[in-house]
Amino acid sequence: MTALDRWADRVAEHPPPGPFRRGFWRSPLRGPWFTAVLSVALLPGITLMFLTGLASYAAYNPNLAPGNDTTPDKGLLGSWLPGWPAGPSWLYWVNQGVHVTLGLVLIPIVLAKLWSVLPKLFEWPPARSITHLIERASLLLLVGGAVFELVTGVMNIQYYYAWPFGFYQAHYYGAWVFIAAFVVHVAFRLRIMVGALRGRSLRAELRTPVSQTVAEQPDPDHLVSADPAPATISRRGALGMVAAGSLTLFGLSVGQAIGGATRSTALLAPRGQNMGTGPADFQVNKTAADAGIAPVGDGWRLELKGPAATSLSRDQLLALTQHTARLPIACVEGWSTGVQTWTGVRLADLAAMVGAAPDTNLFVESLQRGPGFGSATLSAGQVQAPDALLALRVNGADLTADHGFPARIVVPALPGVQNTKWVTRLTFLPATV
């Protein structure tokens, strides 16, 4: 045995005081079974979060045109994604409602899971071997990634941009860092989780009161306290508390995703406030004032570019064949306008008017000033969708300034922010450009 080994042994046998000593952690609830119950909820939950997140990323059609791509350096992390379809109309609505609402629901479960394994953060010695050290570094990516994704998501839906990075890049690349660590974590721990779940009966556990709640059998990972205190809450009670947190978050936010009469139940969600009962009284993404839109008068003309370029006044647009579509607009932030009745000119009709072929993409430009989504490129499939409109009216009235007067894009299943408002120019481009 070398001097270094002897020194390492000495360090290992003498943990610093406080949380590094096993006697510090005294809750009788911590143990493999309790952790496994939380994990069995997180495993499908996190998988669904990743898949809906990836779908939302694809929904922006980042590979269609540089302007759609908030992450031009994505490389292998998204260049393979397929284009996004123009329907069914609820596709993006459901995807983002699930992504954001589920993310909120998972917060108490993640917090409980971190509570259940926190003694491992202080395990002593900090590293037993090189493999152990590498595994702990991976856990930093796992825990850091999970908390980072939840924090950036929760702050973003409340418009609290207190960070030095762009949300889209951070949330997307952060998700890949997290999922890389998550996959190996699941691969290493799945057997432990299944074994722990089999070790105790859920039904029996849910019938055990505080007075009979005792620590689990000592486990090789030392999650079980070496010196458990008497229980002050049963496992049933603790899991019930986590469930109460998740259900409350769900109940007080799901209404902003569904919209309509349920919106007023979303008491604490950003978009749980009712706007009124008029035709234009539904949620707005960016106000005209914020976008720097001056009042648009009779001089406004829509510029149409294509093989036979032209321009049209609003009256001329209203004189064309009008089409009505009942569509929701759903935001990446997990709220929706609910279904509204939009009236205007089909984008396919405008494409035909300028002699653009049916396989032509559409570049839409707004009067909007300042950064962020003043333009978007729509795919040929989206342009040709029967319900894809340049909308002039909503719910039987002219658009209001906040909803995009004089004209806005409405396309089924398109992420909210790409339904460009205050449209000034439509450029039909061959798909190869």
Place this chain on the structure above:
Amino acid sequence: MTRREGVQLLALLASFVVAGYAGVRLLTGSVIGTGTWFVGSAVVHDLVLFPLYAGIDAALVVLLHRRPGLATVAGVRWLNYLRVPAMVAGLLLLVWSPLILRVSEGTYHAASGLSAQPFLGRWIAVTAVLFAISAATLAARVATRRGSQRVGP
């Protein structure tokens, strides 16, 4: 090194390759700023949020242990009737604090045209309802217990 350890090491290295590929892109722009947020959010949880809630809870448990007379009302332990609504109300405050405390009022109004003014009142009202439900449940427990004691063995 065992075969199992070897496989684990390989899987970890593969995971680091993917995480590194994404991490380089994550850190583009502001290495220190983004890195601080990534590591910092976990550190704030582990060294601030956890000690805060666990510390408050432990203090309460110790107090009730030392003063057992305080711990029960008509023989029913009330600790968890405080813990559950306090935890849920605290969770709601943690999640919705930017709107409740109106720190993102300006950007919220610019985006939505709405005011963040209602959220504090709504959170207080939800908190009051949570505590009221818990208190009513406790009262029902106490009443049931008294009822069963009166019937007697």
